[in-house]
Amino acid sequence: MIDSHLHLQDPVLFDNLNAVLYDARxxxxxxxxxxxxxxxxxxxxSDxxxxxxxxxxxxxxxxWYVNxxxxxxxxxxxxxxxxxPLAGVGEIGLDKWIPNxxxxxxxEAFLTQLGFAHELQRPATIHCLKAWGKLLECLDNSRFDGAFLLHSYSGPADLVNEFVERGSYFSISGYFFRQDKMAKLKVFELVPEDRLLLETDAPDMMPPKALIRKSIMRSESGGPANHPxxxxxxxxxxxEWAGISMEETKAMMIQNFSAWHSR
Known part of the structure; x- marks a missing residue:
């Protein structure tokens, strides 16, 4: 199985790396x-x-860290x-949700990094919250014409096709299967099957209890963190949501990941 987006370098995972990798495998x-x-x-x-x-x-x-x-x-x-030369560009993007x-x-940072992705012919991973129109504008104002992943897509339904036309893939995280977040899945009915990917975003975006196989405690807060x-x-x-078998899902993710990562 392919986790299309996570942060294994985060200390909560990195400091327990051997155990985390064992459980993930x-x-x-x-x-x-x-x-x-x-x-x-x-x-x-890199390590x-x-x-x-x-x-x-x-x-x-x-x-979040441009300041x-x-x-x-x-x-x-x-x-x-x-x-x-095998690396992609990410996590980059725009965010009007987080203050200050x-x-x-x-x-400026987003456009610079899109420029690197274009120059070096690399795929990109994009984070966006409450800035979808500006994201489209930046994509159109850049020379980047490669494939990019809108990770944990939470944008409006009427922009899905706009992003598809520009080369976007869209990932679903386990967080979206929480009872209070299920409405976010509706938009993925509009995403072509060959543009879908799945992710954990570990150690963030904790899924609902029914989907949790492993968790790890955050030392700073004592709360649980998401696990790969x-x-x-x-x-x-x-x-279950898509009405297909696990084997079909696995095959689809392999094909979609290869297409995104090789463009």
């Missing part, structure tokens, strides 16, 4: 797309990709992407 996870978020974690993502066969690395500056890294990250990002983030800087092994629950929930 036992659950049947055989590919993990690990997304960097700041220059401070890119080296950890994971070089030492763990299941890991595919993406590097990017997440919109903390005003200068210099651009050269570092281009360097690490150049040195890692420089909106102009977000857009919960991907099997996401696959099972999606299969």
């Amino acid at each position: 036992e659950a049947g996870v055989d590919k993990m797309v690990v997304n960097g978020t700041t220059p401070d974690d890119w080296a950890s993502v 994971l990709a070089q030492s763990i066969p299941e890991v595919s690395a993406f590097y990017g500056l997440h919109p 903390e890294y005003p200068d210099g990250w651009q050269e570092s990002l281009r360097y690490i992407l150049t040195k890692n 983030r420089d909106w102009v800087r977000q857009q 092994a919960n991907l099997v629950g996401v696959y099972e929930a999606y299969s």
